[in-house]
Amino acid sequence: MTIVLQSEDIKKCVELNEQLIPVIEDAFKNLAQGKTTMPPILRLDIEKYHGESDVKAAYIEGLDSYAIKIASGFFNNPKLGIPSSNGLMILLDSQTGVIKSVLLDKGYLTDVRTAIAGAIASKYLSNYDSTKAGIIGAGIQAKLQLEALTLVRKINTAYIWSRDSTKTKKFVEEINNLNVNLEVCSSAEEVLRKSEIVVTTTPSKSPLIKSDWLKKGLHITAMGSDAEQKNELDPLIIKQCDLYVPDSLSQTTILGELHHALEKNIVSSDNTYDELGNVILDSNLGRKSKDDITICDLTGTGVQDTAIARYTFNLALKKKLGIEV
């Protein structure tokens, strides 16, 4: 028996809130401890339509189910009046491979688990008393990352910039559920200058943040770079920061911000870095002083998908949601 969960069912089970933080933290801890099997991402590009489908999968030892996730981005869709993101998750029985559930979330769970990862990055790496957030980008993740940040830090002002000023303005107008002052900036540099925590949420293919703009105590979460060609930070930043933390080192060496620094020989491929899960497990591996500059490089991992798919499925069972097929 397979339970098909539709988007509405899923939204009844999962909201962006603090309950998800330990769920995703556990996933990162398992990843860092090597208690997972997480193969390289499968990516299918459909260049003609400016589209791509990514497939991620991860098995976490000891858990009775694992997820395989399809996430698509078709960047001409907004012109057609439909969202660019789409996708679903499949939950399988770890012992038999039987399909327990098809979660037709249209990308919602990916959006949420990505935002929660951003919150976790700032929770463990930014200065505790940070109140000023900077958001680069004005898409769905820009909104969700800011919202998630308020779960872990007392943000009172957010500084926003994106390349499209109309979109930025609209973005600011649409945020009305957060008790945060919003200030549109005229440049990414201005955002950097004013913020203590910066989250980059763009699909940029060339750096938006220059290394010259770094300042003491800054934390940056770069979450846009989930493909080889994507790049939000000047690669020099990886060398100049005090602490670089990837979500998954095996992924950031080929997809993330680190990958560009390696390619340009700015950092050595012999360097090793503790992953976000290591920092969660041992706070001594995190920020050492108030002045440290810390970077978290998020590419999105299959363990997050497995964690949120399991969480959603269990709640749906309790609420008796979904269609049995």
Added chain:
Amino acid sequence: MTIVLQSEDIKKCVELNEQLIPVIEDAFKNLAQGKTTMPPILRLDIEKYHGESDVKAAYIEGLDSYAIKIASGFFNNPKLGIPSSNGLMILLDSQTGVIKSVLLDKGYLTDVRTAIAGAIASKYLSNYDSTKAGIIGAGIQAKLQLEALTLVRKINTAYIWSRDSTKTKKFVEEINNLNVNLEVCSSAEEVLRKSEIVVTTTPSKSPLIKSDWLKKGLHITAMGSDAEQKNELDPLIIKQCDLYVPDSLSQTTILGELHHALEKNIVSSDNTYDELGNVILDSNLGRKSKDDITICDLTGTGVQDTAIARYTFNLALKKKLGIEV
């Protein structure tokens, strides 16, 4: 709107018959002509339970949809009384990534498209007047490959051998829908000696067929090797045969029989080989004489999945099958 097709719906649309041959031939032709985007297979192993999930995907240029397929094999399942194979296919809109259909086929469509690929291999590579088939293995593909073979050649006798003689006997007893004499052999060598076409359908990790057993005019389709460690043919066979044809050269260099011959330096990695799709497009690339020894190496391709998922979905629409969600 997504249409969920259950196993019973799918079986109402698709049977193993000659109508599928041009559908899968077209897929191979597109692959050979470079009209496809087919990323490397994602494989997740769950060693604890002797299980694996493979994900395949392919976009065929010009088609309005593409499939992503999950196929799982959990080899302890028979002890639990459930089939080892499972899976589903997802059909997505090529222009938008919107999920058109979830095909909960439990691996049925994979079984069928794999058998049809075997038929196509023999159709283009074996001697036209072959009547004697050899089947190595006694699982579901052993049965389906034999059945598929009867679609393209007038098989009157099939010689069967598998490592498990009880299973072989049961296999022969259960085949009652084919007008073919079945003869259980005492060794793989006996099968080779008696057959004109041999299909290997096992998950063997060491060669079952020795190069010494090759004989003039023989055609072998090796379809069991779909993972690095799997290997059905003595790698010398790849060198000694007159014609080696892979389904997808990019896959057989890392997964198929060819991969073992490359690893042992029996054939040079500089060699190139026409794919099955090339042979379908140009019969001059196939068998040159009645005495040629031909080998087809099938690893299973995403283009076959896209082809059969589209075919099934279109028939289901006509028959108004499935649940709209």
